Structure formats: C-alpha cells, structure tokens
Amino acid sequence: MLERALSGSQRYWSWLIFLLVLMAIGFACYLYQFKVGLKVTGMSRDVSWGFYIAQFTYLVGVAASGVMVVLPYYFHNYKAFGRIAVLGEFLAIAAVTMCLLFIFVDLGYPKRIMNVVMHPTPNSILFWDMIVLNGYLILNILVGWNVLAAERKGVPYSKWVKTLAYISIPWAFSIHTVTAFLYAGLPGRHFWLTAIMAARFLASAFCSGPALLVLICLIVRKVSRFDPGKEQLRTLGVIITYAMIMNVFFFLLEVFTAFYSGIPGHKHSFIYLFSGLDGYGKLVPWMWTSVGFGILALILLIVPATRKKEDTLAVACAAVIISTWIDKGMGLVVGGFIPNPFEKVFEYWPTTPEILITIGVWATGFFILTILFKIAVSVKEEVAS
Amino acid sequence: MYDGGKIIVGLIIGLGLLLSPFLYNAGKATKAPEPQLTPKAKEAKVCVANTNFMTTKHMQLLDRWRDEVVREGKRYYKSPEGKVYYKSLQVTCLRCHSNKTKFCDECHNYMGVEPFCWECHIAPKEKE
C-alpha cells in the first residue's frame, strides 16, 4: 500500500517538501544542540523542563484521543466511525512518534537512551511511560495498517486485529494516565501534586485530539475525493463539546481548591500564570489568550446551531486547539517549576534553536501523518470507485 | 522486469557507495601501533594484571571497576601478587601511564574507538 504515498498532486509534493525543509532546519539545530549541550535552550537549573517536554505532554493527549473514534467503532459498533477509525489510529501513530522524538531531543545524554531498557527501573514512572508509549505505537501501527489492508481487499479484518483494537482502548487511557503520573507524584511541586491530574489530562486530550481530527478531516475532504462524512464530524463535535466542558470544569476545580483553601504553595503557580508573581509574568498574556479561546470554543460548541454548522465547528475546533495547547504546551510544565523550591521566581522562555527543533519535530509528525493519510485516503477512494 | 535499467543502475550505485570506504583505504594498511610505556610503567614491570589480559580486556576491567567503585563503593583491588591498588583511572592508571597520547590514543584512533572516559576524567599534562 506504501506506493500510494509516491504518487500525488503537485500540491501534495510541495507540502511534503515544505515539511522536509522544516525537518532539515530542525535537524541542523539539533546537531548544534547535540554539540554544545542543552544550554542552547531556555531551560535552566530552576525550570529544568521546558518546551520539549510540554509538547510531549500535549501530544500524548493527541495520541490518546485516537481512542475517541476507535472506542465507539470497535466497542459500541458505531458504524459511522468505520469511515474514520483508521484516520484516528494514523493520527495516533504520528502523535506518538512526535512524543518519542520530543523525549529524545530533551535528553542531555541521548547516546545513552538505551540505559532505560538495559537497566529497567519499575519504580520510575518514566520507565512505564516508555513501555506504554512504544506499546501504543505498535498497537496502532498493527491495527491501523491491517484494517486498511482488509478494507482495500474488501474483506473483513481478522479476529486478532479486533483483539488488538480492544487492547488499544484501555492502552490509550494508560498512556495519558502514566504521563500525568510523571507530574502528579512529585512532592514539593504543588501545581502538579493533584489527584485530578490524570483526569484533567484525559479531558483536555479528548477535546484537543478530536478537534485536530475534525480540522484534518475537513482538509481531506477539500483535497481528495474521500468524504469523512457529515455525521462523523457531527459526532466528533459532540465528543469535543463534552470533553472541553470537562476540561474547563476540572481546571476550575483546581482553582477552587487552591484559592478557597488559601494554601500559598497551591496558589503561587496560578498567580504566576494568570497575574504574575514578584513582578514576573511572561506567561500572563498567553494564559489569558488560552482563557479567551477556551470561552469562545465553549460558546461555539455548546450552542447547537454553531456546533452543527461545519464552518463554525471548524472555528471552535481551532479555538479548542489553541486554548489547550497554551494550557498544556506552555502553562502546565513551566508553571509547575515556578516558583522554584526556594519560592523564588526564575522565568523561562524558549530560545530560537529550541523553537526550530520543536517545529522540526512537529514537521516530522505531520510528514508521517501526511503519508499515512495519503495512503488511507487513496485506499478509500479506490474502494469507493 | 519493469524499469530494469533503472534498477540495475540503482544497484550499482548502491554497491559502489557500500564499497567506497574499502576502496578508499585499499592498499593503505597501517601497522597497529604498540602502546608505549613510560619509564615509570617500565620500572613497575607488572600492571594490575598481565600484559596480554590488559591489552585485550582493559575495557571490561575498567568498566567493572567503574561500577564497583561508584556503585558498590569497592575502591581497592588486590592483584594476584598481593599488591593493593586504588581503583581509579585518573589517579592510579594514568599516574603510571602518564603518556595518554602514546599509550591510549594511538591505539584507540587506530581501532576507531572513542571511549567517553575523557569527557570527565582528566588526562595528565604531557611534556612534549
């Protein structure tokens, strides 16, 4: 089926070349970082994780959200999602690949990455994250590829594929739960030390991932003869709506606990993020942008007329993505480190090489996504005709 | 065979790339360098183990000493001759073999290995 990725319109090729250029720039910057060390990033002794780990966290959510199309299709036999289930799985493949790349570029001594396997340490959450992420990647490759191959031949997929699809459902929840545990189990980081972290992660994942899928489906419809379907997009819209409401609700729960209890440690990070602390507030405009887009998304999603209309749904989806990306891709990780263990504020801001490497990794993900979607869409076009 | 010509050309190019390092180095075989001993090392006569063992197995020995010292806190080694050594690359090994460029680097370069010891362990200052 791979050969289908090798023939395409000029637009397809220019998009791939554009991504390749971004990947090349990112790779060149990575070589620079590899040579001189992570000092080329904005990270510091106090904010020791930054943009990379934040993107990783966000993308684990996107990967996990594949389950939002897989679950209704395989579990509840919701036939309509049969059309797009493979798209959800392929999105997951691209997202997990980006996750692994972000972990890799964040390592100080990447040559030793196999130490995690050679010296397995079950008490470390990172060890389990390695297992669930790689497992999820393999599951999605196997399921997505075999389901698509069966579709091409016009035969039902084999039973073992369905078994794997079933396994992939709880597995999807596990990847984001384990990722939340990376943060939620650390004493002394009050912003992260919250039992609701995993639930919050899942809620934000299940709105941002499907939102991305809606936008991609709309693009697919524009550039190919394959139509993901009106009903499919509408159902995704409902899923996004509920998940976004949960996401905002969980966030407000955090705010309540922090401010009604009045415990300083619990309040500090929120204050830093939303109004600035000790005169430092680099993230304040960003966080309010996130709030603004969050409110816009909620309005557009909750009002039935705007949710059902595809143009406004697209705007809502874009708003969800922007809001959740700022919240998780910037606020959550950096906010957890500020103030530092001495209750001092030391700010973080990504550097140019750091951003270019980040863009390079995103470009790699979208490159994989484009190729996989090209294959899937070509097969679907072929079957339809 | 479809596109037979293209495939064959591709194969030839691929094979050529594969063989290029061998062709590049053909006929230029260099003799393996002999590790040179400092007067101090010569005088000591024996290292922590016999020469043959040290030549072929010093990397495993250092690797094991490293783990024993750092991870298990076992910092002393008694040789079969009954001599006790402080297990330290930087303090013990290089004090005797203070000619790192001649004793270590020449052979490592010849073998094309790049041990990461020297990223941290300080090489002794050598007089020219």
Next chain:
Amino acid sequence: MGVSRRKFLKISGLSVLLGLGGKAAFELLAPGSIDAAMEPAPIGEGKRWAMVIDAKKCLEKQEKDGCKECIDICHRIHNVPNFGNPKEEIKWIWKETYEHTFPSRHNDYVSEDVHGKPFILLCNHCTNPPCVRVCPTKATWKRPDGVVMMDQHRCIGCRFCMAGCPYGSRSFNWGDSREAPKELNPDFPTNMEYPTRSKGVVEKCTFCAERLAKGQIPACVEACAKIKVNALHFGDLADEESEVRELLRHHYAIRRKPELGTEPNVFYLI
C-alpha cells in the same frame, strides 16, 4: 592463563547456559580478580550518615567575614565550575536566606537572628529520596549507609530527578564544564584527582563518597573545623553515641520541608 581446556569449556558452557554472557565468563577467567575485588563491608552497612549544621555558629562567623570556606573547598575539590549565571549554575553546597531555605516557616515577625540570614544548603541525603524514586536508569540511588549517590556514567540527562527533588539540590550540566568562562575559573579543573562531568548529566553533593571510602569526613565539615568554627558536624545517626546524636539530643533542630515525608538527613540547630 592457567585454565585447562576442560575447565575453560565447562566455564564458558555454563556461562552461556546461564545467560551470563561476557561479564560472568570474564569474572571466572580473570586471574585473581574475583577474590581480590572483595573487600569487607566497603560501604558502611547499617550506618546512616547525617549532617548537623549549627546555624548560630555559622551565622556568627559569616557575620564577621562572610565566610564561605565550606563552599570553596567543596567546589574546588570536586571541580565544580562557575558559569557566572543562575541559568547554568552548578552547586553542591551553597547559601540561601532563611526565608528561602525554610519557605513554610517564615512569618512577619521572625526573629532578627535568622531573618534574611544566609543558611548553608546541600543535598539532604533523604531517607526517602524522591529523586531516586523517579530515576529511570538507577543512575541515582540510596546507598546502604544513607548516601544518595550519583553515577554519572549511567545518567541519561532526563532531569526527572531535578523535577522530583523538592530542595533544588540537583544541578544539570547544560554545557561542557571545561568550557566554563576562563576568567571565573582560572585554574579549572582545580583537582586533578577528581573527574569533571560531561555535558548532559546531573550532579550533586555525594557527602564526599570518595573521602568516606578512605575513612575521612566530608571536606566541608573538615574545612569548618580547620578554621575552628565547628558549625558543621558529620556522623552516624544509627550510632547513639555519635556526636550528631548527642547534638540532636540537646538542641532544637529543624529540617527543610519535613512535611513532604522525604526525611532529610541534614539538620539545622537554630
């Protein structure tokens, strides 16, 4: 090598069978190395190394001349570079004001004796260390004698331990320490008998593990005693007769963030 053919085959066959690979075979064949490598109880089993810092004595001395003997000696013998900026800073032992050292203990009317005064900080060598819990490669671990040790050969630089440590005791090598600004580090590396660290690994105080192995006390404690201030005390908490136990018996001591359950082993006499 004085190994008969039969014995060699037996050993190598067994090693392969047991899946022990090269290391075990090497252990069995290397002449004399196996029994010779054994030392009686190398790391003080059953010990619990701890430090007691007499804040009063320390502050008095600092008041007089801004003493930082302990910091200087530690950073000198462990080749800790000075990057001259807080972003890349590496520190094993350092100073922080009372309010920043004990963030949950400050109040508006705190005694003038400690208000804004610089306290000495280092790794707490916690009994229940979060950094060890989170490390994915066992590059940092708790020794039987209580030292939270660091293996820079093993560290992959994921910095999970830095997120895990509630005391900010861990530093990362953002760049190469040997490229630290020369004007700030004129004679770096300062100790030719101790390694530097490569870029991309985490480091911290090890209670001078290399000195403990020789039966010496940590360099900071020794330096403090040498200038006759004796504000730093080092000893075994498991030993009832030890100096540290004696001090804790008769003085009121506090620890940093005890509410987190990490059980720090650095005590401050107020």
